[in-house]
Amino acid sequence: LLQEAWTTVEALKRKIRDEGRVLPGNILLVDQFLNQQVDTALLRKMADHWYLHFLEKDVTKVLTIEASGIAVGVMVASRFGVPLLFAKKYASMNVTPDAHEVDVFSYTKQTTYRVSVSKRLLGPEDKVLIIDDFLARGNALKGLLELCGQAGAKVVGVGIAIEKAFQGGRRVVEDYGVEIVSLASIAELDGDRGIVRFVGD
Amino acid sequence: LLQEAWTTVEALKRKIRDEGRVLPGNILLVDQFLNQQVDTALLRKMADHWYLHFLEKDVTKVLTIEASGIAVGVMVASRFGVPLLFAKKYASMNVTPDAHEVDVFSYTKQTTYRVSVSKRLLGPEDKVLIIDDFLARGNALKGLLELCGQAGAKVVGVGIAIEKAFQGGRRVVEDYGVEIVSLASIAELDGDRGIVRFVGD
Numbered sequence: 135l136l137q138e139a140w141t142t143v144e145a146l147k148r149k150i151r152d153e154g155r156v157l158p159g160n161i162l163l164v165d166q167f168l169n170q171q172v173d174t175a176l177l178r179k180m181a182d183h184w185y186l187h188f189l190e191k192d193v194t195k196v197l198t199i200e201a202s203g204i205a206v207g208v209m210v211a212s213r214f215g216v217p218l219l220f221a222k223k224y225a226s227m228n229v230t231p232d233a234h235e236v237d238v239f240s241y242t243k244q245t246t247y248r249v250s251v252s253k254r255l256l257g258p259e260d261k262v263l264i265i266d267d268f269l270a271r272g273n274a275l276k277g278l279l280e281l282c283g284q285a286g287a288k289v290v291g292v293g294i295a296i297e298k299a300f301q302g303g304r305r306v307v308e309d310y311g312v313e314i315v316s317l318a319s320i321a322e323l324d325g326d327r328g329i330v331r332f333v334g335d
Numbered sequence: 336l337l338q339e340a341w342t343t344v345e346a347l348k349r350k351i352r353d354e355g356r357v358l359p360g361n362i363l364l365v366d367q368f369l370n371q372q373v374d375t376a377l378l379r380k381m382a383d384h385w386y387l388h389f390l391e392k393d394v395t396k397v398l399t400i401e402a403s404g405i406a407v408g409v410m411v412a413s414r415f416g417v418p419l420l421f422a423k424k425y426a427s428m429n430v431t432p433d434a435h436e437v438d439v440f441s442y443t444k445q446t447t448y449r450v451s452v453s454k455r456l457l458g459p460e461d462k463v464l465i466i467d468d469f470l471a472r473g474n475a476l477k478g479l480l481e482l483c484g485q486a487g488a489k490v491v492g493v494g495i496a497i498e499k500a501f502q503g504g505r506r507v508v509e510d511y512g513v514e515i516v517s518l519a520s521i522a523e524l525d526g527d528r529g530i531v532r533f534v535g536d
């Protein structure tokens with residue numbers, strides 16, 4: 135199992151190196167296998183990885199955020215045999231009385247959007263595994279943690295496909311005392327030379 | 336297999352009856368098992384259904400549109416062992432030179448948005464199965480068919496979870512000569528009484 139976990143991480147890192155594109159401004163494009171085209175075989179392995187890690191946590195629901203978190207999230211939820219719940223993003227700041235809501239600042243887009251889940255769908259009985267494709271500064275993740283807080287749901291873990299470790303988002307999760315498992319952790323993106331350096335390399 | 340296909344369709348129809356909410360204006364909310372919370376066990380059965388139907392078509396890629404198509408699409412793509420590709424929606428009408436693009440009018444939102452897939456990710460070598468959660472008037476689906484046309488990709492089939500048959504979107508697909516498999520086909524939504532009537536009931 136350890137061997138397999140290692141293989142999955144190496145496969146993801148190889149994909150990032152071979153098919154990812156590094157652009158100026160610390161941007162990593164992975165639209166060829168994760169963000170627009172989705173490599174379902176790789177996703178399945180990633181889901182297995184988190185499943186083995188969080189198996190003992192009695193996960194009742196996987197939570198992610200639209201849009202690109204959905205593909206990863208649904209594979210993980212299916213592996214656990216639980217529902218996926220995805221928070222919706224709204225540009226408008228309308229208040230919806232039957233939803234848990236929080237405002238999130240997007241550093242990339244330099245704009246604030248509202249993140250929302252129906253109150254009917256998340257409650258104190260839930261043990262939530264949060265899954266997302268990216269972790270950068272942690273604003274979206276903090277929003278999801280706050281939604282769970284509003285709902286009284288317990289967050290039992292966080293799984294991230296690609297962590298931009300140099301942007302410090304991990305601290306957000308640690309402040310909540312929640313365990314986080316990132317598969318590929320990036321120490322540095324060199325946009326000029328198009329190079330990715332992983333933590334530990 | 337026929338028995339199982341029948342069971343899946345019945346399970347989806349039961350979910351729609353029991354957990355769907357019919358609102359005035361021909362709106363069917365299925366956020367409890369398809370559109371915000373996703374029943375992964377049901378999704379897996381639905382994926383099996385389309386897999387058995389389109390098995391002989393040498394599908395190379397599953398195409399859907401963000402956001403709520405992604406959950407269904409990724410399960411189907413995983414079942415076929417091929418990548419999922421999801422078209423992105425943009426409010427802005429900026430032209431992206433390296434993307435296939437088409438403008439789609441949303442009747443529900445009374446606005447036009449741009450639908451886009453990278454040219455690198457869809458080409459003449461592809462045999463595409465289009466998957467979406469809903470079919471109403473068929474505007475989004477027509478957009479996806481046009482994207483495939485621009486790319487020179489062959490569309491080998493269309494799978495729809497819930498078809499609002501009374502809104503006529505099926506004609507769009509038939510005009511393209513493509514086979515469509517809808518799981519639940521709705522003849523009428525009665526918003527005042529909150530009742531769903533299926534085709535054939």
